[in-house]
Amino acid sequence: MITVLPVEGMPEVHPGDEIADLVAGRVALEDGDVVVVTQKIVSKAEGRLEKVADDAERLRLIERESVRVLRRRDELVISETPHGFVCANAGVDLSNVDDGVAALLPVDADRSARHIRDALKARTGRSVGVVVSDTFGRPWRRGLVDVALGCAGVAAIVDLRGTADTRGRTLQATEVAIADEVASAAELVMGKDLGVPVAVVRGVDRSWLRESSIREEVVRPHGEDLFR
Amino acid sequence: MITVLPVEGMPEVHPGDEIADLVAGRVALEDGDVVVVTQKIVSKAEGRLEKVADDAERLRLIERESVRVLRRRDELVISETPHGFVCANAGVDLSNVDDGVAALLPVDADRSARHIRDALKARTGRSVGVVVSDTFGRPWRRGLVDVALGCAGVAAIVDLRGTADTRGRTLQATEVAIADEVASAAELVMGKDLGVPVAVVRGVDRSWLRESSIREEVVRPHGEDLFR
Numbered sequence: 001m002i003t004v005l006p007v008e009g010m011p012e013v014h015p016g017d018e019i020a021d022l023v024a025g026r027v028a029l030e031d032g033d034v035v036v037v038t039q040k041i042v043s044k045a046e047g048r049l050e051k052v053a054d055d056a057e058r059l060r061l062i063e064r065e066s067v068r069v070l071r072r073r074d075e076l077v078i079s080e081t082p083h084g085f086v087c088a089n090a091g092v093d094l095s096n097v098d099d100g101v102a103a104l105l106p107v108d109a110d111r112s113a114r115h116i117r118d119a120l121k122a123r124t125g126r127s128v129g130v131v132v133s134d135t136f137g138r139p140w141r142r143g144l145v146d147v148a149l150g151c152a153g154v155a156a157i158v159d160l161r162g163t164a165d166t167r168g169r170t171l172q173a174t175e176v177a178i179a180d181e182v183a184s185a186a187e188l189v190m191g192k193d194l195g196v197p198v199a200v201v202r203g204v205d206r207s208w209l210r211e212s213s214i215r216e217e218v219v220r221p222h223g224e225d226l227f228r
Numbered sequence: 229m230i231t232v233l234p235v236e237g238m239p240e241v242h243p244g245d246e247i248a249d250l251v252a253g254r255v256a257l258e259d260g261d262v263v264v265v266t267q268k269i270v271s272k273a274e275g276r277l278e279k280v281a282d283d284a285e286r287l288r289l290i291e292r293e294s295v296r297v298l299r300r301r302d303e304l305v306i307s308e309t310p311h312g313f314v315c316a317n318a319g320v321d322l323s324n325v326d327d328g329v330a331a332l333l334p335v336d337a338d339r340s341a342r343h344i345r346d347a348l349k350a351r352t353g354r355s356v357g358v359v360v361s362d363t364f365g366r367p368w369r370r371g372l373v374d375v376a377l378g379c380a381g382v383a384a385i386v387d388l389r390g391t392a393d394t395r396g397r398t399l400q401a402t403e404v405a406i407a408d409e410v411a412s413a414a415e416l417v418m419g420k421d422l423g424v425p426v427a428v429v430r431g432v433d434r435s436w437l438r439e440s441s442i443r444e445e446v447v448r449p450h451g452e453d454l455f456r
Contacts, residue, residue, distance in 0.1 A: 002416050004230040071454040078454060086368040095402075135402070139367060139455030140314040142446050143385045143405025145412070147369070157371045160419070174323075174363070176415065177371025184373070185413035187404065188230050188432060191388070204416060218370050226299040226306060227367030227455070 006189040007198035015047035020119030023198055032209060034129040034154050034201040035120065036186035038146075040096055041197040042112045042132050043103040052102045058092065065090035065104060070228075080228075081105060084219035085149065087136050106132065109150025110213045117152040129154025129209055133183035139227070146187035148179035148214050155179065155208045156217035177218060178208055234417040235426035243275035248347030251426055257348065260437060262357040262382050262429040264414035266374075268324055269425040270340045270360050271331040280330045286320065293318035293332060298456075308456075309333060312447035313377065315364050334360065337378025338441045345380040357382025357437055361411035367455075374415035376407035376442050383407065383436045384445035405446060406436055 007027045013019065019037060029035070043049065052058045059077075063069070066079035070086060079090045083105065091105035106112045113130040120128055132150040137143075148156065160174035186199035222228050235255045241247065247265060257263070271277065280286045287305075291297070294307035298314060307318045311333065319333035334340045341358040348356055360378040365371075376384065388402040414427035450456050 001234070002232040002413070004232070004413070006229070073454060084368075135404075138405075140312075140448055140453060141375070141405065141408070142448050143403050143408065145405050145408050175371050176363075176419075177366075177369065177373050178416070180369070180371065180373050181412040181415055184409040185230070185232070185416060187409055188406070188413060188429075191404075191433070201416075205419070220368055220370050225368060226301060 002185070002201060002203040004185050004189050005200040005202065006196045007200060008196065010041070010195070010197055013041040013044040013197070015044065015049065017045045018119060019045050019116050019198075020123055024120060024123040027200055029120065029124050029126040029128055029200065030202065031127050032129075032202075032204070032206060033126065034131060034182050034204055035116070036131045036133050036183055036199045036201060037113075037116060038190065038197040039091070039105060039109065039132055039134040039149055040093065040103055042106050042109070042116075044097070046106055046112065048104040048106060049097065050102050050104060051100055052094070053100060058094070058102060061102060061104075062090045062092045065092055083109070083149075083215060085136075086228075087134070091134065105134070105149065108215070110152065110215055111150070113150040113152035127153070129204070131179050131183050131186070133186060135187070146183040146190075148183045148218070150214050151179040151212050153209060154182065154204070154212060155210055156212045156214050158208055178204075179212070179214060180218070230413070230429060230431040232413050232417050233428045233430065234424045235428065236424065238269070238423070238425055241269040241272040241425075243272065243277065245273045246347060247273050247344050247426075248351055252348060252351040255428055257352050257354040257356055257428065258430065259355050260357075260430075260432070260434060261354065262359060262410050262432055263344070263348065264359045264361050264411055264427045264429060265341075265344060266418065266425040267319070267333060267337065267360055267362040267377055268321065268331055270334050270337070270344075272325070274334055274340065276332040276334060277325065277329050278332060279328055280322070281328060286322070286330060289330060289332075290318045290320045293320055311337070311377075311443060314456075315362070319362065333362070333377065336443070338380065338443055339378070341378040341380035355381070357432075359407050359411050359414070361414060363415070374411040374418075376405075376411045376446070378442050379407040379440050381437060382410065382432070382440060383438055384440045384442050386436055406432075407440070407442060408446070
């Protein structure tokens, strides 16, 4: 059984805040929990904020944060970020920040996750996994889902390739993007407008708790990508 | 809080089996639960099985189940199905079925979900949502995640567009693909090789429990799709 617990009462996050301090007092963590933190408060804590006076400036910022634009339609830009993420507006986000300020993606969300994980360990003594999540659209399917931008102490991918299916037959491609599914599960108790930027996913398979990296395991190298 | 419960001890499913009968006796459902059922057992129950003698026949079957091939590499075909899904091998799947037999996608997975929902209501008296899930790859990101092929009694998309963010500012695009996130959450207790084809997601927001359809709400019309 897996339980997904919202962390209630998180305050507004400001540059320099230590997210682990804000989380540690609000939830009783257990070893093996996976703490999911939205990119928005990670970006705020890390000071990844920029003034944007108008839409032209916002667009310049999106282009600066992009290495390549894949698609454009009206206000929407689908581009590739320096991290290798393909998302809307290079992750430049105006919601839930002060007027005239945009939040940018963390420079290295795996590192952000490791930092939060180490800080939670130091404060609570608990060894947890951490996922930094963000809300992405998908081609071909409407609606947004939360995915992992970064992770620490929990597998980005669990490789079931080669393990036998229930018929004893060897499975083909069954590399499951665990960190992305954990991010999506956490989103179910967050909700964009609820102001719940942190959730705890309890009960994941212990074998998934290992060092990992979204950038190294999930971001598809151009060479193997059929859609870049 | 959300809990995700695996339904243990499900037997092998055969054409003509009533999935609701197999589930009802194995879990104490509550009103508002969302029952997630993998496409594989839905396809078996509905007899969506075809003999495939060899790889050439498998490939012919994939082409028959596709309306358009988007990409090809080696064994892998990424194609669009008649339902509008874009996935590997048109959903034709050889794992967890008898040798020489392939499972095809349900003809109408929303209808499959409605059928299971109505049958569970008749057998248990409980009003639940149902999601039929399948495991899809994504462009740009490695690893597979479970998504919803069909749903009944639970929203495919929850539209937070226009609701205020925590700063009282109106949010832009925040249509959350709830049914997909529920499918991903359920996958965390299934695991491809565990033989757990059904899970219960308990505690979702009551406002999400409504009639819905993946085909109508999630499948992107070609006209609005930037990647087709």
